[in-house]
Amino acid sequence: MLDGGASRGEPDRLPRITPVIDRAQVLHVAKLARLRLSEEEVGRMAGELSGILEHVDRIGKLDLEGVEPTSHVVELENVLRADEPWESLPREVALASAPEPSDGAFRVPSPQADA
């Protein structure tokens, strides 16, 4: 069951089969994830993610053609209920935890602050 951590930490001299994630990719993914990373975090993230992805990539090499993917382990059928009104949170309760509630709504900065 254990893969022994053979690739752990050691720089491997074989040509890499998958691209190790680089600075530019880290910045691209951070943008997709809406995460602002510091310079130091970008560098560290590139190294750490590369190490993890190299390990994970073992499954990338398996021939799994014809194997059905599992997205969920429980056999699910549509669970339907009658389309009836259901009690929901009062507006003021739903807004109570918001950083900036305003006029019964969630206030956010303008999408274009400088405009």
Next chain:
Amino acid sequence: MSELLELGVADTATKIASGEVSAAECFAAWREAAAGDELNAYLWSAEDGASEEPAHGPLGGVPIAVKDIFCTEGVPTTAGSRILEGYRPPYSATAVKRLDAAGARLLGKANMDEFAMGSSNENSAYGPVLNPWDRTRVPGGSSGGSAAAVAGGLAPCAIGTDTGGSIRQPAALCGIVGLKPTYGAVSRYGMIAFASSLDQCGPLTRDVADAALLLAWLEGRDPLDSTSVGIEGGIVPPHREDLRGLRFGVPAELAGDAVDAGVREVFEATLARIEQLGGELAEVTLPNAEHGISAYYVIAPAEASSNLARYDGVRYGMRSEAGGDLIEMYETTRAEGFGAEVKRRIMLGTYALSSGYYEAYYGQAQRVRTLITEDYVGAFSEVDFVVTPTAPSVAFKLGEKTQDPLAMYLGDLFTVPASLAGIPAISIPAGLAEPPGGGPRLPVGFQIAAPAFAEQRLLDAAHALERAIGFDARPGGEDG
């Protein structure tokens, strides 16, 4: 009064029901114990005594520690994250409501790895939890606060969540019982989501009977969670005293695994104990389990990256003061609110789901998940249970693995496969072993996995084995 703190769930409820002790007295005793928390096990604990209303229900008056990932109405709920600092949910999780309806009382909110991402509790934004057996070591994670509270005498019982081992591994490292039920046995409503296809709520207790008692009230279909189906026939107190007629499968792959010598010794002694009780051992093979870690560390971060998109400084939690436009506000709020491990997993998951990589990572991981599930189906056609150590080592030192995320992930090798297959698994304390570097002996967990929804059989067998093992060591005991 202090003998109250020695009692498990069932005995406490009985004492209260018989009038020998009042629920208020009992709660006060535990509140005092919780207030003396030196392990950082609690992020919040009840300030005043329980109400004077008479105890009711089968758990009448029993105090409980609840992992801080469960929403508790009006009570701070942070999931161990800065981004939810000060958040008081407007509703309670179904699991919490069910225990409340059975008469249990909220004693405290237990510390945890941020958003349940971690195996050591060192990823909490509110500081690590210390292992009650050795305060220089981790309690395991992510339900480390729940496990340390029960093991350290700060709560009679607790609930936690398990996505890849987060109940079983801390239970093992703290010398208590931890059960991950079948996916779908317990409602996930109001449980802050990490990886929705894996997350499951379960009990952390001193013994198997207590775990059964809590599960009996936790399980059930919930209209608010369409994936919850409950356990048919429910759960009754475990009663088995032998293991005659039961077959226990030991994975052949285990032989080559890097398991610490002390852990292996306890594991083998436990196998011998199974045979003494009339159980039969058989070799089984789980050829794809070795890919469990790889599949898990794609699937869980991928689901997490989507689930954690909701923390954007708009509806709840903190918002960065840095200013700027809407997108900048999202980015700076998330940068300030999330810790290093959560950022790492969001990045990993976002990458795995991004255009061009989806099939290679996520699609492939989902196929491995199918193979692992099929491995178990094959094994369970020959045996009743599959047994392994819960973790490859005893509790490690604080800081030992924080610089090497992959090394930390690899420690989950025995717990992750059952999570991917959605099957129930329990960890029971099986003995003590000396850590590799020497020092006081520490608890070792024995994991038993069963087919989906076979919790009753699992609890019965675990109960019989637990009695035979007779684990009665306590933190600070003859070894500490």
